[in-house]
Amino acid sequence: MRFADVVSTSAAVAETRSRLAKVAALSELLRQLEDPHEVEAATAFLVGLPRQGKVGAGWRTLLSIEVPAAAEPDLTILDVDDLLTQVAGTSGKGSTQRRADLLTAALTRATVPEQDFLLRLLTGELRQGALEGVMTDAVAAAFEVPADAVRRAFMLSGRLHTTAEQARSGGAAALAAFGLEVGRPIRPMLASPAESLESALSELGAVTVEYKLDGARIQVHRNGSEVHIYTRTLREITASVPELVAQVRGLPCESVVLDGETLALNDDGRPRPFQETMSRFGATISRELLLRPYYFDCLHLDGKDLLDLPLRDRLVALEQVAGPFRIPGAMEPDADKAAEIAASAHAAGHEGVMVKALDSVYAAGRRGKSWQKVKPVHTLDLVVLAAEWGHGRRRGYLSNLHLGARDPDGGPPVMVGKTFKGLTDELLAWQTKAFQAIATDSGDWVVQVRPEMVVEIELDGVQVSPRYPGGVALRFARVLRYRPDKEVSEADTIDQVRALLPG
Known part of the structure; x- marks a missing residue:
């Protein structure tokens, strides 16, 4: 099939707000594909994530390529997929020029829309994680399989x-054959925000209430002496965290998959700043700042997969294999005990508590509300869309952030407010440099950026407002921290923002 058909389908999806229309357009394209490599490549292109991952062609290389566009479409899906494979496999001395030559040859054969799509695909501008949910439904519709079966296979x-x-x-039979494979990360289960501790307890029934730590999510895999540790985005960090590897090797089991958090602690046991924990994930050797693991789920133990068992049973396995490293909390607490745990978590410097239904199975993403997070203040994970140049003391720095909530139907983020509050001098200097590296339009006043950075915002609430496209505006928003551990697909949605409206 022609690459132009993928490009036109992507354009049609971007032009409609209707989820049904998006699914229909994507599924129609998928139905027309017969070659297995075409199906894989086209699916990857349409969610903005090439099969090859990052291919090593950055902005500097791409901006240096200026070639006239072809008059008529000539490229096929497989042509482009082969190109990305070749570019990704180019390394060593002279690799930058070889990548540029490969890309130049391909762009010469591409029409204007195809050139634009390719450049955005390679620079990450097409990477709309929210579109994965739409594409999952499109796969189900195209090949007449249950959407739940597609979601589960994707998770695994x-x-x-x-x-x-x-x-x-x-x-459906092929999808059902997907199983948990020790050593291969699975997409994590996520929590939804709760209105209050009382509402979560009332809604979920029999629960466990646990600390919500101010740490970084980890997924641990062990098979014999072989250990792999992954972040919430499924990036492997095993070489960076030797102390965690040693701890996992010491567990009383032969094989295990654990879900949890890790963080660095002060001498008094209080959490160190989140950024210090995250800094360890980029290290290649052990450092003085040691990480401590806290586990809250067990997905596999000694040859038995536990994903489909209720949380109650998974916690029994967790206690058996990693009891001393369990996250603090209590099973089936009454309201007073739950409030006591929440107060204790806050006093210890953590974010709040998690309330989890004991009958819940493990399912990637925010499927329903069987896991809920309760914080003493409202926070949202939003996407940075742009930043304004500062004035006065902040002259020369990009300061006022334009903030967007994720469109759950795969469209671009929806702007919901601005803020310059909470930015330290260190953050101002960092974001000024970082934003200019991902700028898409640098004006005299506002710098537009690729929507790929997630920032955690504290706020007093939201209000109805015609000022922004989402119809709501943030009240007294301030920056808590950036979240390099989160993809845009994990940012809060416009529906979650609107849910904070009074009444």
Whole structure:
């Protein structure tokens, strides 16, 4: 199939706000594909995540390429996929020029819309994580398989393009064959915000209430002496955290998959700043700042997968294999005990508590509300869309942030407010440099950036407002921290922002 058909489908999806229309357009394209490699490549292109991952072609290389566009479409889906494979496999001396030559040859064969799509694909501008949910439904519709089966297979494989091809070639049976593989990360289960501790307890029934730590999510895999540790975005960090590897090797088991958090602590046991914990994930050797693991779920133990068991049973396994490293909390507390745990978590310097239904199975993403997070203040994870140049003391720095909430139907983030509050001198200097590296339009006053940075915002609430496209505005918003551990697909949605409206 022509690459132009993928490009036109992507444009049609971007032009409509209707989720049904998006699913229809994507599924129609998928139905027309017969070659398994085409299915995988097209699925990856349409969610903005090439099968090859980052191919090593950055802005500097791409901006240096200026070639006239082709008059008529000539490239096929497989042509472009082969190109990305070649670019990704280019390394060593002279690799930058070889990548540029490969890209130049391909762009010469591309029409104007195809050139634009390719450049945005390679620079990450097409990477709309929210579109994964729409594409999951499109795969189900295209190949007439249950959406839940697609979601589960995607959770276990971590690769939507592989899931799509299995749905095409083998249907529901092929999707059901996906299992948890020790050593291969699975997409994590996430929590939804609760209105209050009382509402979460009332809604979920029998629960466990645990500390919500101010740490970084980790997923631990062990098979014999082989250990792998992944972040919430499924990036492997094993080499950076030798103390965690040693701790996992010491657990009384042969194989295990654990879900948890890790953080650095002060001598008094209080958490150190989140940024210090995250800094360890980029290290290649052990440092003085040691990380301490806290586990809250067990997904596999000694040859038995536990994903489909209720949380109550998974916690029994967790206690058996990693009891001393369990996150603080209590099973089936009454209201007074739950409030005591929440107060204790806050006093210890943590974010709040998690309330989890004991009958819940493990499902990637925010599927329902069986896990809920309760914080003493409102916070939202939003996407930075732009920043304004500062005045006075902040002259020369990008300061006032334009903030967007994720569109759950795969459209661009929806702007919901601005803030310059909470920015330290260190953050101002960092974001000024970082934003200019991902700028898409640098004006005299506002610098537009690629929507790929997630920032955690504290706020007093939201109010109805015609000023922003989402119809709501943030009240007294201030920056808490950036979240390099989160993808845009994990930012809060416009629906979650609107849910904070009074009444």
